Amino acid sequence: MKIRKMSGYRPGYSRAFSLALMLAGSTVLTGCLNDDDSSPSSSGSVSLDTNLFPEDGQLEATIRRTTDGVPHITADNLKSAAFGHGYAQAQDNVCMLAEAIVKARSERAKYFGPGPDDINIINDFSFKAQKILSGAEEEFPMLSPESTALIEGFAAGYNKYVSETAPGDLPAECNNQPWVKTITPVDLFAHYRIVGQYASGALFATGAVFLAVPPGESPVPESVVAASQSMDPFKLVAANARMHASDIKNFQDMGLASNAWGIGREMSEGGKGALLANPHFPYTGHRRLYQVQMTVPGYLNAMGAGLLGTAVPLINFNENLGWSHTVTTSRRFTLYELTLKDGDNLTYIKDGVEKPITSETFQVEVFNGSPTPTVLERTFYYSEYGPMLSANAVTSGGLPKWGANGTAYTYRDANASTTRLLDTWLQMSQASNLQEFQDVFRNCGTTFWTNSTYADDQGNAFYIDSSSVPNLSKQALAVIAFKRNASAAYNQLFNAGLTLLDGNSSRDDWVEGSCNGLVPYEDKPKLLRADWVQNSNDSYWSTNPAEFLTGYSPMFGPEESPLGPRTRLGISMLQNPLSSGPVSPTAPEPAGQDGKFGAEDLVNVIYNNRAWYADEFLDELRNRCTAIGATQVLLPTAGSRSVDQGCAVLQAWDGLYNIDSVGAHVYRVFIANYRNSFATDLTVPFDPTDPVATPSTPSATNAGTPDDPMLQALAVGLxxxxxxxxxxxxxxxxxQYYQPSGGALPGLAGGSLSGGTPTDLGPSFPWHGGDGGVDGAFNAIGVVTDPFLEDTRFPRVAPSTIANTAGLSDVAGEGWRMARGTSWHFGLEFTDNGPEAFGLVSYSQSTDSDSTFFNDQSQRFSDKNYRPIAFSEEDIEASLLTGGEQTITSD
Known part of the structure; x- marks a missing residue:
């Protein structure tokens, strides 16, 4: 492979590149920038794998930036490739990465103060109790050489950028901040432990673990070093923890969604496989997806995108195959009810044997406005399964407190260990055929909380729930089924994502088997087809209605259950590839005029901006509008109003959610209200033999009259x-628009505990698409009201919204401010000349508002101007930016 080795200027990075040139040849970086003692390359007694580690210990990578700033990283070994990746990510997102490490080290309170309602104190203690950092320290020596190479290399690349960049040259969000500093590989691995637990332990880190104390003990931490007289940062921490814990109502809802299609030989244009990847992730914070290509000649060549900080991309393709992920309906943890020994709240009985509840004490530093931080100390408790849990807080009183009724509660997390996180995705990226891809999961690989939807150059379309799911015995599952039928309260817990097991019997222990307590490959839902497979976050059951998947553990999710609107629309488009839909004559056919899918067809499936509820109800609403005319509609609460002006707009609406569509927002406020009446107004119930078409059909009772539920919903929306x-x-x-915001420190701006004031950054962009759950749009986007960038303590400008409007701002004229949804997305087809792909990262590569790559792709997304994804050497060279190539070394 031809590689030009040169350092050069690249637009948007003048400050970083200039400093790098000044330091070149004179700065020797040590510590994490070179091989450290934990890698095999540092020991002469260990055989060195030169695919993984450099023989001489020096890291070297070439970074070539193509259109929109996408880095293509080439190196002679895996550690050096990760080194280049870490450096490139730091160039684009250094503040986000630095804050993620602060979080993983339980140091938010140390640097940012207690946080709003003490959330930093609560998070810091909870992550310590969940062994995020200490567990990383314990497990790091157990990592495979491949994971070691990736983590050490990425950390070294990040460190090189931080060491070369003057603190005053960092972006506004972390400018001159002491918490932006070099990191250890263990720090990065600790971040992965949080990522792995997004759908499990992280849900309990807002208060449920913090509040778990035996009777007679207070959850309020004690001060080791006296607090400043001017503030008491922990007086209300227990009450705040209870408030935060009770905010979570559904423990299966991560706030993430996605669409993915695998197209087989029967439905692809060229007779090979094709893939639609459409993750709906936050536009901000640690869950942003970052596009990169990593190449180690003869060993690895993968193009894709991963969450910030991950050393390999996660939604990928290579020369032979590709895949995307969607969040599953599976369960990643179980609760256990412990039966306490009489008179002893720290001993429980299991199988007639006494078991101890152990404890460990942790300290957290809290900035209090003075030179001397407050040091808080708390004791946390553990069963054999994991941390103890305040079930009373989790269920808002539905389950008793510790000691009440002689019980206590704990949980076991399927993703408590992340030792295989990078191994799984690296092996997926190295696979060259379906057998090798499947072997990753046969060998207990896991994608933690996602499904995998796959296509390859042999025309295979494959789906698997590849998440980490507790392996329960048939007896334990039978007891769960019995309790759900016998107890409405138990069933309510189960439907909220809480699987409550008996801790007094080994019957409910996970079956360890070959995968350490997780369901093995042979028992996972999966489907291989030559036409198509799909998932849009509904159950595996409906992967393809031509071949329903049944008989799997209920821990994977429900079978024969109603589908969400994105799934119904997606399946409808796959089943009817030549139909533009019932109400959208201007929409392109999903598969173009030939009825077969190519790469660009698949991108345009996203961009066609159809929505299921428009397809289903618009014509009926129009008919009722005609019937009511100018007659007043009775409002559900009191009063009445006419809807004729709104109806007139809907009569002319094209039924789509394009930026030039007139009437989409009127229909949105209608459906946001009418959907609350589905259970009572739809007359055709769900039919598991026809899951796409049912439930359906509004009641004809009062149709077109002032008491019509559909017209009343429209009146409320208007x-x-x-x-x-x-x-x-x-x-x-x-x-409806995307407006980046931020530019503020996460706390302590000018010594203030409240942090900086966020502002809008750059222009806003008209944004196409609709809410996935409310509008039923396949191109799903949404409003976010949290005042902080996702998973971070960085303030952002966030709207206050009106109920039942899908996030309409309550400020005059603001409309809908979108901040999540279609993110890294692409259409891929395998051809005789290799993979061909088109797509974008909708919010762009960088979070630095001074970067050229801060919002360039946002304009592209607004314009539906997707780009070819450069993968081959020829395409990379053709799209290389001027001055966009540099070679970096570790010394």
Whole structure:
């Protein structure tokens, strides 16, 4: 492979590159920038794998930036490739990465103060109790050489960038901050432990673990070093922990969604495989996806995107195959009810044997406005399964407190260990055929909380729930089924994502088997087809209705259950590839005019901006609008109003959620209200033999009259638009937009505990698409009201919204401020000339508002101007940016 080795200027990185050139040849970086003692390359007694580690210990990688700043990293070994990846990610997102490490080290309170409602103190203690950092320290020596190479290399690349960049040259979010510093590989691995537990332990880190104390003991931490007289940072921490813990109502909802299609030989244009990848992730924070290509000649060549900080991309393709991920309906943890020994709240009985509840004490530093931080100390408790849990807090009183009724509660986390996180994705990226891809999961690989949807150059379309799922015995599953039928309260817990087991019997222990307590490959839901497979976050059951998947553990999710609107629309488009839909004559056919899918067809499936609820109900609503005319509609609460002006707009609406669509937002506020009546107004119930078409059919009772539920929903929605001055005939792109914001420190700006004030950063962009759950849009986007960038303590500008509007701001004229949804997305087809792909990262590569790559792809997404994804050497060279190539070394 031809590689030009040169350092060069690249637009958007003048400050970093200039400093790098100044330091070149004179700065020797040590510590994490070179091989450290934990890698095999540092020991002469260990045989060195030169695919993984450099023989001489020096790391070297070439980074070539192509259109929109995408880095293509080439190196002679895996550690050096990860080194280049870490450096490139730091160039684009150094503040986000630095804050992630602060979080993983339980140091948010140390640097940012107690946080709003003491959340930093609660998080820091909880992550210590969950062994995020200490577990990383314990497990790091157990990592495979491949994972070691990746983590050490990425950390070294990050460290090189931080060491070369003056603190005053960092972006506004971390400018001159002491917490931006070099890291250890263990620090990075600790971050992965949080990522792995997004759908499990992290849900309990807001208060449920913090509040778990035996009777007579207070959860309020004690001060080891006296607090400043001017503030008491922990007086209300227990009450705040209870408030935060009770905020979570559904323990299966991660706030993430996605669409993925695998197209087989029967449905692809060229007779090989094709793939649609459409993750719906946050536009901000640690869950942003970052596009990169990593190449080690003869060993690895993968293009894709991963969450910030992951050393290999996660949603990928290579020369022969590709895959995407969707969040599963599976369960990644179980609760256990312990039966306490009489008179002893620290001993429980299992199988008639006494078991101890152990304890460990931790300390957290808290900035208090003075030179001397407050040091808080708390004791946390553990069963054999894991940390103890305040079930009373988790269920808002549904389960008793520790000691009440002689019980206590704990949990076991399927993703408590992340030793295989990088191994799984590396092996997937190295696979060259279906057998090798499947072997990754036969060997207990896991994607933690996602499904995998796959296509390859042999025309295979394959789906598997590749997440970490507790392996329960048939007896334990039978007891769960019995309790769900016998107890409404138990079933309510189960439906909220809480699987409560008996801790007094080994019957409910996980079956260890070959995968350390997780369901093995042979028992996972999976499907191989020559036409198509798909998932849009509903159950594996409906992967392809031509071949329903049944008979699997309920821990994977429900079977024969209603589907969400994105799934119904997606399957409908796959089953009817030549139909533009019932109400959208201007929409392109999903598969183009030939009825077969190519790479660009698949991108345009996202961009066609159809929505299931428009397809299902728009014509019926139009008919009722005609019937009511100018007659007043009775509002559900009191009063009445006419809906004729809103109806007139809907009569002319194209039924799509394009930026020039007029009427989409009117339909949105209608459906946001009418969906609350589905259970009572739809007359055709769900039919598991026809899951796409059912439930359906609004009741004809009162149709077209002032008491019509559909017209009443429209009337309420129009009132919401009126209250903030949104015109009915506005084009969607004038009231729906993406506006980056931030630019503020996460705390302690000028010594203040409140942090900086966020502002809008750069222009806003008209944004196409619709809410996945409310509008039923396949191109799913959404409003976020959290005042912080996702998973971080960085403030952002966030709206206050009106109920039942899918996030309409309550400020006059603001409309819908989108901050999540379609992110890294692409259409891929395998051809005789290799993979061909088109797509974008909708929010762009960088979080630095001074970077050229801060919002360039946002304009592209707004314009539906997707780009070819450069993969071959020829394409990389053709799209290389001027001055966009540099070679970096570790000394």
């Amino acid at each position: 009132n919401a638009l009126d209250s903030v001055g949104i015109a009915y005939d506005a084009a969607l792109g004038t009231v």
